[in-house]
Amino acid sequence: MNRSGVLVRLIGLLAIIGIVGTYWMGLVVTPPDVFQGNLVRLVYLHPPVAWVAYLAYGVTSLASIAFLWKRTRNLKWDRLAASSAEVGVLFTGLTLVTGSIWGRPTWGVWWTWDARLTTTALLFLLYLGYLAIRRIPGDRYKVGTRSAVAGLVAFIDVPIVHQSVVWWKTLHQGATVLNPSLSPKIHGEMAWTLLLGFVSFTLLYVWFTIKRYQVASMTDELEDVEVDRMIRERLESDGGVLSGGAPRAESNFVDGGSLK
Amino acid sequence: MFHDAMIVALKDVRIELRSKVLLNQLLPFVLVVLILFGFAIGTANQTLVQVSPGIFWVVAFFAAILAVERSLSVESDNHAKEGLMVYGLEPAGVFLGKLIAVMVECFAVEVVLGLGVVVLYGVKLHGVMLLILASLFATLGLASVGVLFGALSAATKVRETLLPLLVLPATAPVLLAATKAWEDGIVNHSGIGDPWLGLLVVFGLVFLAIGLVSFESVLED
């Protein structure tokens, strides 16, 4: 195995060890919160997961721009954008689920129209749409361009979505549900646990994205091989129509060299 | 670019005047929905008046999606889009032209919708300038995103189901802002200094610019 392969394995291994470590610290080592009790333990999971979702979309956006820009146009960027977006959608889903699980006992509801929550839900839908656009068939560059434009739209849309939702809440309904007294005070081993969570989930993101990228590369390579095979088959298949259709004409060809 | 935009827009509007597809499809839909909401919410109190901005914009949104859909199917019949390309029309001009035509069609629907809200729900329109400007820029944002995503998804057979999924989340700020601006106009009697109008202007112009810049790659590649 080459060096980069070892590195990828190492990243994966570290990510898994880190996540196991986060769980152990989060569930066993750290104490329950004064106000929230054991619920506070979700704080080691939910923010890192949400951070990874945003990180993933950031990478998708940058890669989309790089693909659209003529000088840096390369299918690598398209593959990176695609891989990162898929991981991003997964983690946005996890963000919503963990948020809901925390929200039910804390706020008494599964869902609340909090600005951040609403933005995240719209983000989830936006990038599901992005993935749907990716699946529309076409030439590889065509798919890449379409997706990059969609990625760019999503990228510019997200801040506007966020701003509008924040206004929507603040201008018309007063204080948001996020009550400051509910925010746990974080110190000591809790801070370390949270930090470990951030690091390990980021590593997990990197690992997933690289793996997904490799799968995308291999799919492309496989398609190339497939296309080569089909070109060969088309050219090699017996020229039945030719010999049957106009036998005398064939002998007149000035240049019949294309048939290998 | 403006020449190309003008002829594309005129062509699309003329097609609509001839075929009356949207007219026959949208206006009955609009009226039925307004009446259904009347039944569902009830005419007691002032509830209908208070929720009328929301009803107005939700219906306007779905109508806009249908208008975009129709605008695209016109170009896919007989591969007319290819004709546009062979004629050498500027992609930005095509985008602008399709956008203008869709906007004109949306305005027609919005006028009927507005009349319906006034007549059926007894809404009194205040801050008319705010309402008109909010509608203008909301429609601009909505149609820009719609035409752009429509062109992006033109190559798929499931476009009709995909388009709302793509457009509605992306234009959520427009729905929010347009509804709030209308609420401010109708309920609070606000003028054109309303912050929601500002958001609509920004959104509309930003996505107009994105469409103009990116339509070449969307149309060609």
Place this chain on the structure above:
Amino acid sequence: MAKKVAEVRDGVVLIGRFPAIANCNFDAYEGEVVYLSGPNGSGKTTLLRLLAGLVPLARGTATVFGLDLAQNRRAIRDGIGFCAHQSHLYDDLTVLENLHFAASALRLPKPTIDSLLDEFALPNRVRKLPAQKLSAGQRKRVSLAIAVMKSPHLLLLDEPHSSLDDDGKDMVDRLMRRYAEAGTTVVVASHETKRSAAIADRIYRFDKGATLGMQSSGQAEGLGDE
């Protein structure tokens, strides 16, 4: 030596993953009629679409008017007239409105249209009909009229004879000859082998996505009617 208008070397065009053109070598010179012959699905239409800059080239090289198609597919279109298998017409607009739209898209003066309508034998009654009410032959005439409207340097005709009566087919033949004499390069794919071969300066035979070879028109007698 006439000027080269189009050139394709080892061209491959993919439709999805299918090589619609698997290996194409093609040249066209100024003022000649080039006839593409071959069975359905052999890649003739795809070559025409490639030359119109409508499909990307997957491998090989292709130039039209000396411009590289891989670099810019839009730049060439000013000089191209394309009568495709699909009519490009708007069904709800009348013949006249369709032609007016094309003329203003091409920035041509309106009088051009009247002479075209006469030339393509589209009587007054037909001009006012919406495109969806036209017969297949009338449609073909309208799209031919649009294709030649801007007096292109490269005229691409995909099955121009189809659905036309004998008069119409003769008209197409005259049209091709006249434009070629005026210096336009005409590339035509048609199942009317005899007619096309009689006009063509050169003939390319296509099979299974490949150009099998080229004949000059003097050798064309061997091509029977398929």
